[in-house]
Amino acid sequence: MFGGTGPAASLLVAESWERSRDRGIDPTVVAPSVELEGPDLSRHVAQHRMASVLPVVESVLVPGVVSSGHIVAVADERGRLLRVIGDRGVRSRAESMAFIPGAVWTDEAVGANAPGLALRHDTAVRVRGSEHYLEMAHEWSCAAAPVHDPGSGELIGLIDVTGPSSAASDQMLALIRATVMLAEGELRTAAGLVVPRPTAADRSDGGRLRLRVLGPGAGVLDGDVPGIDGRVLTGRHAEICVLLDAHPEGLTGGALAELLADDRLDEVSVRAEVSRLRRVLGTDVVGSRPYRLAPGALATDVRDVTDALGCGDVMRAVAAYPGPLLPSSDAPGVADLRLEIHSMVRAAVLSADRLPVLRAWVAGAGREDLAAWRGLARSRYADASTVAAAEARCRVLDQRFGA
Known part of the structure; x- marks a missing residue:
């Protein structure tokens, strides 16, 4: 499921540096070991469960990344790199710091780096330049x-x-997350797991409230409670609902304030907004200490999209995605989620590379997606009129984006 980036990366990096210093690691001489x-x-890669993830990585993440000077790596649960993909010149530079298949890039072994911290804390992590503990890694970000x-x-x-x-x-982080979600869907399919689509009957209160937060008309409540059906929430209330939905474990007032505004809101103001929201939704819907949504109390169209992606039903995900999440919101937490959700759907569309999916995407939320139009123009299943229309659209977008 979608969500934030986890604990603040700066704190994770600082704690990692402290651990490395306590262990006496010299950042000027230490190098990753190759196990x-x-x-x-070759035998380990072939037998590992991450092997079934590699085709998704190569079709979704690699094409749009390696051409711009990046390398893509896949590692196992012990931080050993299984595959490193990129242009030969870039990989040669990375080899100088032993960023190669078989090398161990854990936090314990080499200090702060994104793969190591992602494994240690089980969360998405970014590490920039000199935040790496190894001096030889300072020219890289990850x-x-x-x-x-x-x-x-x-x-x-x-x-x-x-x-x-x-x-x-x-x-980049949104694209990586989207790839992870698709990869986990591939693992689910390979294991024969069936993920049923939740229905209103599955929810503890019958699914009496539903919030539309995608595309035009975002922020509208539907439900069988008098006065609720068709009610438009304020922008702030819609943002709070989205953020709490993305964090089912709950958020403190301070955490919620940081996700709602770049200039941190006063927690008193957040408390007042939540109190007003309770009067709209019902006192049983939003809990306190921390703030959280009662399980099953509020359904959203975002969940429709992510559930469909989780089941591998890309067409249903596209149909459920009319456009960006709360497009007028500038709340930092919402902006991150907006980018993540859009990237998830787009990556699934381009990975599927199916004519009906491409058509549905470019007819809706992906109408400005040049890569999708190019895919449509190249499809061997498209008829002549579809190809001609797609090629014409590509020329328009090429001119608009200066390609």
């Missing part, structure tokens, strides 16, 4: 996210992008 080589490495077994929830590996400063951007 697996040759046939041992972002990584863990991959879990969809049946057991066990952490089985990670996906990482390493390169220039853009490797640690919001856009």
Whole structure:
């Protein structure tokens, strides 16, 4: 499921540096050890569960990343790199610091780095330049996210992008997360797991409230409570609902304030907004200490999209995604979620590479997506009129984006 970036990266990095200093690691001389080589490495990769993730990584993440000076890495649960993909020149530079298949890039072994911290804390992490403990890694930035077994929830590996400063951007982290979600869907399919689509009857209160937060008309409540159906929430109330939905474990007043505004809100103001929201939704819907939504009390169209992606039903995800999350919101937490959700759907569309999915995408939320239009123009299943229309649209977008 979608969510924030976890604990503040700066705190994770600071704690990692302290651990490395306590262990007496010299950042000027330490180098990652290489545990697996040759046939041992090949055998380990072939037998590992992350092997079924590699095709998704290569089709979704690699094409848009390696051409811009980045390398993509997949590692196992012990931080050993299984595959490193990128242009030969970039990989050669990375090899100088032993960023190669078989090498161990844990936090314990080499100090602060995104793969190591992602494994240690089981969360998506970004590490920029000199935040790396190893001096030889200071010219690189990286972002990584863990991959879990969809049946057991066990952490089985990670996906990482390493390169220039853009490797640690919001856009890159969102793309990595989208790839992870698709990879876990592939693992679910390979294991024969069935994830049923939740229905109103599955929810503890019958699903009496539903909030539309995607695309035009976002922020509208539907439900069988008098006075609720069709009610438009204030922008702030819609933001609070979205953030609490994304954090089912709950948020403190301070954490919620930081996600709602760049200039931290006063917690008193947050408390007042939540109090007003309770009067709209009902006192049983929003809990306190920490703030959280009661399980099953509020359904959202975001969940429709992520549930469909989790089931591998890309067409249903596209149909459920009319446009960006709360498009007029500038709340930092909402902006991160907006980018993440859009990236998830887009990555699934481009990975599926199916004519009906591409058509549905470009007819709706993906109408400005040049890569999707190019895919449509190249599709061997498209008729002549579809190809011609797609090629014309590509020319328009090429001119608009200066391609």
